Amino acid sequence: MTQLQARGVVRAYGPTPALRGVTLEVAEGEIVAVTGPSGCGKSTLLHCLAGILRPDVGEVTWRGHRIDTWSEAARSRLRRTEFGVLFQFGQLVAELTAAENVALPLLLAGTGRREARTAALTWLERFGVAEVADVRPGEMSGGQQQRCATARALVTEPRVLFADEPTGALDTLAGEQVLTQLVRLAREQRTAVVLVTHEPRIAAYADREIVLRDGLVDHTGLGLDVPLAGGAR
Amino acid sequence: MGGVSTPHVLLGLLAGGSRHGYELKRAHDERLPRARPLAFGQVYATLGRLERDGLVASAGQDRVGGPDRTAYALTDQGRDALDQWLSTVEAPMPYVASTLFAKVVVALLVADVDRARSYLVAQRAAHTARLRELTTVKGDPAATLSDVVAADFAIAHLDADLRWLHATLGRVADWHREVHP
Ligand SMILES: Nc1ncnc2c1ncn2[C@@H]1O[C@H](COP(=O)(O)OP(=O)(O)O)[C@@H](O)[C@H]1O
Ligand SMILES: [Mg+2]
Numbered sequence: 001m002t003q004l005q006a007r008g009v010v011r012a013y014g015p016t017p018a019l020r021g022v023t024l025e026v027a028e029g030e031i032v033a034v035t036g037p038s039g040c041g042k043s044t045l046l047h048c049l050a051g052i053l054r055p056d057v058g059e060v061t062w063r064g065h066r067i068d069t070w071s072e073a074a075r076s077r078l079r080r081t082e083f084g085v086l087f088q089f090g091q092l093v094a095e096l097t098a099a100e101n102v103a104l105p106l107l108l109a110g111t112g113r114r115e116a117r118t119a120a121l122t123w124l125e126r127f128g129v130a131e132v133a134d135v136r137p138g139e140m141s142g143g144q145q146q147r148c149a150t151a152r153a154l155v156t157e158p159r160v161l162f163a164d165e166p167t168g169a170l171d172t173l174a175g176e177q178v179l180t181q182l183v184r185l186a187r188e189q190r191t192a193v194v195l196v197t198h199e200p201r202i203a204a205y206a207d208r209e210i211v212l213r214d215g216l217v218d219h220t221g222l223g224l225d226v227p228l229a230g231g232a233r
Numbered sequence: 234m235g236g237v238s239t240p241h242v243l244l245g246l247l248a249g250g251s252r253h254g255y256e257l258k259r260a261h262d263e264r265l266p267r268a269r270p271l272a273f274g275q276v277y278a279t280l281g282r283l284e285r286d287g288l289v290a291s292a293g294q295d296r297v298g299g300p301d302r303t304a305y306a307l308t309d310q311g312r313d314a315l316d317q318w319l320s321t322v323e324a325p326m327p328y329v330a331s332t333l334f335a336k337v338v339v340a341l342l343v344a345d346v347d348r349a350r351s352y353l354v355a356q357r358a359a360h361t362a363r364l365r366e367l368t369t370v371k372g373d374p375a376a377t378l379s380d381v382v383a384a385d386f387a388i389a390h391l392d393a394d395l396r397w398l399h400a401t402l403g404r405v406a407d408w409h410r411e412v413h414p
């Protein structure tokens with residue numbers, strides 16, 4: 001079932017066009033990679049879908065409701081309750097420990113302190129970083145920070161996780177560990193993921209790949225029905 | 234891609250003690266799961282040559298019978314040859330001789346940009362499909378570290394090809410103008 005939909009989304013920054021009419025759908029629990037060269041509009045699309053940016057033209061609907069016309073307060077509430085957001089650099093709060101960072105979205109949603117801390121510890125454990133629960137970001141490795149940020153993005157068990165180059169700042173192995181765990185847990189709790197990446201090997205974790213080019217979905221991008229040479233793989 | 238030296242792999246599999254031909258085949262297919270399975274005929278032919286060259290020796294036969302009844306053991310000379318192989322750095326592969334590259338060059342020479350582009354797009358789809366298969370292999374909870382490391386090797390190469398395919402798609406029109414000024 002389609003949960004999230006963009007129809008004819010156009011967005012520019014002043015004179016610079018970023019999206020020139022993007023239509024796509026994300027089903028419940030689906031993991032979709034958005035790929036394409038730098039500057040093709042991936043981040044802008046993610047921001048429009050997550051209700052962070054408003055399209056100039058076109059619409060974004062969430063479970064049948066048009067959200068791009070909602071007030072900032074209403075969209076922000078939607079992001080807190082139904083969505084999770086994860087960026088390339090985890091953007092943990094430097095003054096808070098890992099556990100406090102992960103508990104934060106729950107506290108903002110009104111969960112009690114003790115319960116939020118317990119959930120935070122569970123999520124840190126799931127990402128294999130329980131040992132840094134009481135450590136501040138400045139004393140963690142990049143991989144540990146990104147695992148905490150991922151735990152924080154999933155702690156509210158959102159219906160959609162928006163991830164913009166979530167492994168972009170990590171080396172291959174660390175990136176892979178974060179992503180493997182992210183995908184596994186998202187599937188377990190049926191969180192849909194919109195995964196922005198320019199790396200083919202990262203996109204390969206998704207159920208489906210949408211290629212953008214110059215602000216448009218590139219329909220020649222993938223899934224072409226072509227014979228393979230000599231039956232080779 | 235450079236061929237794997239089956240004789241050296243077999244020498245390696247004999248380093249732990251003598252084995253029959255069929256045991257060697259099984260060990261090979263288990264240890265190198267993504268390689269093409271060895272044919273029995275190839276195992277026996279290789280063992281024959283290794284024996285002729287003094288790198289392995291027959292270590293006794295169960296009863297009489299065909300080559301599958303013979304166990305082989307590494308000789309000192311064989312151990313030296315194995316050691317030598319392991320100590321030798323491989324020359325980086327001549328990637329520019331890749332068929333992918335050649336096809337785009339030839340498409341540009343004999344046809345137009347669209348021909349080259351549709352080849353690149355199709356190849357990208359095929360590479361992507363394979364990359365996804367291998368990623369699934371890795372994600373299988375039953376995958377061993379051997380499976381993962383083997384899949385990673387292929388993934389890294391496909392990933393490199395894909396980056397090239399993406400980049401070349403973006404440049405193929407300019408490239409065509411250079412080839413046909
Ligand atoms: N804040 C901004 N101000 C002006 N131009 C921007 C801004 N953000 C992005 N752009 C431009 O919009 C286009 C799409 O950018 P972006 O969505 O960030 O692409 P991607 O994430 O695929 O690299 C690019 O041309 C980029 O330079
Ligand atoms: Mg971006």
